[in-house]
Amino acid sequence: MTAQTRILELRAELDQHNYRYYVLDEPSVPDAEYDRLFRELQALEAEHPELVTPDSPTQRVGGAALSAFTQVRHEVPMLSLGNAFEENDLREFDRRVVEGLDLPTGDLFGAGVAVDYSCEPKLDGLAVSLLYRDGLLVQGATRGDGTTGEDISVNVRTIRNVPLKLQGKGWPAVLEVRGEVFMSKEGFERLNAAQAEIGGKTFANPRNAAAGSLRQLDSKITASRPLEFCCYGVGQVSEAIADTHIGTLEKLKGWGMPISRELRHAAGIKECLDYYRDIGERRNALPYEIDGVVFKVNSLASQRELGFRAREPRWAIAHKFPAMEELTEVLDVEFQVGRTGAVTPVARLKPVKVAGVTVANATLHNMDEVARLGVMIGDTVIIRRAGDVIPQVMQVVTERRPADARAVHIPTQCPVCGSQVERTQLVKRSKGKETVSEGAVYRCVGRLACRAQLKQAIIHYVSRRAMDIEGLGEKSVEQLVDEGLIASPADLYRLKFEDIVDLEGFAEVSSNKLLAAIADSKRPSLARFIYALGIPDVGEETAKVLARSLGSLQRVMVALPQVLTYLPDIGLEVAHEIHNFFEDEHNRSVIAQLLENGLQLQEEGELAAEFAASTTLAGLIAKLDIPSVGPTGAEKLVAKLQSLERIIAADGIDLRQALAAKQADAVREFFLVESNQALARSVEAQLREFGMHWESEKKVAQGLPLAGQTWVLTGSLERMSRDVAKDKLESLGAKVAGSVSAKTHCVVAGPGAGSKLAKATELGLRVLDEDAFVAFLSEQGIAV
Template sequence: MTDAQTAANRIHALRAELDAHNHRYYVLDEPSVPDAEYDRLFRELQALEAEHPELVTPESPTQRVGGEALSEFGEVRHEVPMLSLGNAFEEEDLRAFDRSVQGGLGLSAGDLFGGGAEVEYSCEPKLDGLAVSLLYRNGQLVRGATRGDGSTGEDISSNVRTIRNVPLKLQGEGWPELLEVRGEVYMPKAGFDELNVRQAESGGKTFANPRNAAAGSLRQLDPKITASRPLEFCCYGVGQVSGELPATQVGMLQQLKAWGVPISRELKLAKGVEQCLAYYRDIGERRMDLPYDIDGVVFKVNNIEDQQQLGFRARTPHWALAHKFPAQEELTELLDVEFQVGRTGAVTPVARLKPVKVAGVTVANATLHNMDEVARLGLMIGDTVIIRRAGDVIPQVMQVVAERRPADARPVHIPEQCPVCGSAVERTQLVKRSKGKATTSEGSVYRCVGRLACAAQLKQAIIHFASRRALDIEGLGDKIVEQLVDTGLVASPADLFTLAYDQVVALEGFADLSTRNLINAIKDSSKPTLARFIYALGIPDVGEETAKVLARALGSLARIRKALPEVLTYLPDVGLEVASEIHNFFADEHNQQVIEALLARGLSLQEEGDLNPEFAACATLPGFIDKLNIPFIAATGAEKLAAKFGTLEGIIKADWLDLRQVERLNEKAAKSLRDFFDNPANAQRAALIEAQLREFGMHWESEKKTIEGLPLAGQTWVLTGTLELMSRDVAKEKLEALGAKVAGSVSARTHCVVAGPGAGSKLAKANELGVRVLDEEAFLVELKGLGVAL
């Protein structure tokens, strides 16, 4: 076979593959490969066609833009084709583009003795959305269309009218009789997250990324669905125009902005390629904090006459370029799936990948979360997969490329024995309780039952115990913990407080000073607050916030250790499942031994005290009866029973005749109540819960206490961005000391957002909802006004 025949065959194969990808991307909105893989295939085809120009045909993907219009929508013919942009991936690509522009304009490129003429460029982020055209006649929006194949798109007029920031009528005056505005429809990150939550709650399809969500939302046949989606529009240029516009790209966009058309807030003018590169680097550093997804920066020659002089290729303009960021998604092969054991015994699958560079970092491993995720992906060992890495986020397997599955692909199975200690691996059980019954279902997590006899769990438990937000033992890192466990010096967190100088100094990497530093750091950690200690214990499902709730509400370790699940549910944000985890943890004999050993070895808890006044006499008899989940006894029935009998004992002892006298208590409810308390276990349990409520001071007959009001009690605050004068941890502590709850997301119930430099989607959400926003300086002034020492 000749070289020409080989090239022809490869060109034919590349065209077929690219056409298939175009169809999936532009028409079906179901891309099967990441952009980086598509770009590689496209560049290979370009190179082959450049070597063999006789093989170029009009239908080649290099000679057109995308796919065909959907048949469900009417077709729109673009009078001025909607072209795509050439891509740059390296700095030298951008420099070559600049030299090409200078040459095309007849400008001096400079020499060893001086620089040449510098071209002005408009700079703006390359939004990751769907390109659309908006046609205005006499200032009125008359049509919206997708790009389609560049020549023909789809009529989506009804849908674009639902996008809130698309002007239905241009503002001001002086706009041309005919004006075609072009731009990108996209979905902000915050809106995308909320949409996926809604979709999951309603059993609908969730979206892989904001770009797919925007495309799927914009091309709904029912405009009401589009209207319910958080879409936005950003203009980047114009098409056909019957009149004069400013003579520069930036000037033209600013004029459109004056007419009410949204443009990028990041639009800037750069003089020369070096300023372009500086803009690219700046946006790249801020990329993760932007409220929307971008995949690069677009540079355009600013002078419109220069654009016209430079002209077009068949597919792209000579005067514009997209400088893309390193790919966040890549294709690679799943070599194996291994299983890691965490501090709670959770056995988690981890993908071992053929190493590939993603977003500038070589990735060989990726999280798979749990076996439900493996099943959802339909993952098999040997598959080609799409992995994604955004910022510092752990790489994730996003999708399986099913058409590339090899014949010898193997299924993924959870191990029956722990890969570390050999103990049994069991699937967690979820218990859902309702009136009179408990339903058990399988959870998504598998656990090793070996607990601290499992070296992996022991090491992770001690690493967590010593971590910054727990006991904060400085210098006790992962490697040192591994040495302490492997040498047998530490078999529980309590053993840390018996470590002797001679034991530590003998470890690898330790000398006199480092040994004394570690011993002193352990000693310095022996007076934690109650909240830090509870968090350090590593109770399943108990994070920092729940630990703070337990410490603030119950006030002492003794109360927390003995609290029954039903009593714990009187605390805010503590449901019965978490309450059961807490109770079971403290009821475990081994955990009791570890806590007693810690206290015996000098651990002294700070900030212990009485029950928080907020929870004194917080229980009511009707609420107590309702919490027992007696079938057919709802809140109203519970109130009637409490009003009639006055005490729990009276309700337990009530006979049929007594119950018949309860207003509106039907026979079915009365029988259910009598059957419930005729069971001695139920009556004893109810009495036990009541006794503990009385002991803690939470009983309805307990003494009410005066609550000294905190100035921010009941308020929810959010911290975002970088605080320069005070760390976010310190800011959080000060807000909580004032009674505020510090949340991780913004909602309509948020009272205030503190936004430092780099604030992104949370700040945008706050502005959208009209939530009060403070910068750091104003925040510090507010704290001072509330009497906080800074």
């Protein structure tokens, strides 16, 4: 087979894979196979540069930077759309369409004719035009002012789902495709994280990121950005394609053009409104940003009959969602104190309506974020609210800054208790060394003497996912603290009827209910109790790992950081947080009081079988982080000296028989320090005490059916809550994750599933609906 033949085969195969992946959403090969074929094509084209053509899948990497964009005149103007903001606006649009087409309207004797509309989400990106001649992409242009745009041909060629050559056959000789270039939410987050890591510019939202990426003079930058294209129509064509708008898009899809998966047909304005409400409810679950819905008269003949106004078609309208971003003023910046003492800046804003909700406060996260934004009191800012996400300040409009704007300063004393406010220190531990740097968070040092921290700690303790004490909301907790009735979680179990019955919001019935709920909380699972304690960086999953692995509160409380790191997903920093929490005398006192007041922890038992005799001496040596000694060096050391005591006592000669001189010297110097000897001995002693030591008795682990599998829940479930579904999966040994990846074993998708289901489909993962999931649980003997 000649190189030319193989190149043509590879291009055809890669084009087909791109079509199946980006357009049909039915990938036929794993990414690794695609990459292998792509690399083979690259190698062949490098050997035979004379065979490289512009439509090759390899020609998406970008070329030399341009000095400026040239202008492109649109043969058919790219007009904007009229907007509908209220339901009545859309009904008025429909009335104009019906009258413009001279269709019968409804009256007392019957309904009128319902107009057929196409419905598709209005992507929040940048409108572009792609011109194909004889099936080959020859030009890309921005919308510009609708008449003249910028030539971005080199840049659009780098977008992976833009076909350089059309698929199939039957396309017109001249075909101008129009659509939106956008960036998915996930791609936007990846881009901003990468930009922040290198100290580059971060973007306020996906639309800005897409626009900025597409209009780069250096197309190599564009090629590195996660841009996508979605077709929504055509401009100039040399021959008719179909009779309807939806038919046109389906034809384009057959030729390799990605179209919206949410494209729908609606018979009449009522179905349009139903679509608007439905996609509005699913908006936050979609993998991309949308700012409304576009409705178009589906019949192309009717479109021609309706024609255009000066700047917009009469046959299409954009029904916008309430704005997710708005401008407002920063009236002040106040500081809140959280459960762990973190002092957080909060912007007090001139009230403004965002996404249908009046917003008067927005988070500023921390002082590093205040500095990054450059926000000052008095500034005009862009704020954003998406779904249930706390409103946040996205950008400062510096040109509107008033002369009397004031800088934001962190208080030196806690605004609640007056204690000192200190900047946190970040301790990075590696190879026996600790590197200390300043953290982004400031903390009040008052701990539970600070009412704010006390209140937040108790609110966390009683919350649904923790001890689940019904009837103790934030206001009730604040009242109990303010009245001096509780000063720690343990005091909840000392409350009496007469203490609370006369408090505001309480009466005889509610007081008895609260006391009953407190009593009912005395038998928590070990995992719930660990989570309820509010250990820094220990969420529900880590609490479950601690409980399941170590099996008892006593083991968790005394576990050394080096021992904790043997457990799954617990790194050294979190291990130190756990150890330090239980080393604190006040925390140990509160736990003792809780147990004295009748708490009986459930699901305590032995060390998990998989951790019995699971460690090695070489692993222990490696965990001591001796400079220059990694796992391989530790193995060599143990092979020669056999025991920890012999390693500690070994002189340079013994050590150099096992290791290189530099490593041997490092081990000798490490163990000459008595505290290092003590640490190594205490770790070994604890491993023996827990039953994890290599000489301990090995237990047979009873394998759970889903052990080692990762599942994801998405959408709403009707027969059970997602929390219940999660508990059932975890009882079978599965890990329930919050995001979908190639390592996900199965996705359970209920109604309203969005981006996670889309990604699972892209990756070809197993997906169960609720009925199939319930059937699966029944097969495993789990009652629903």
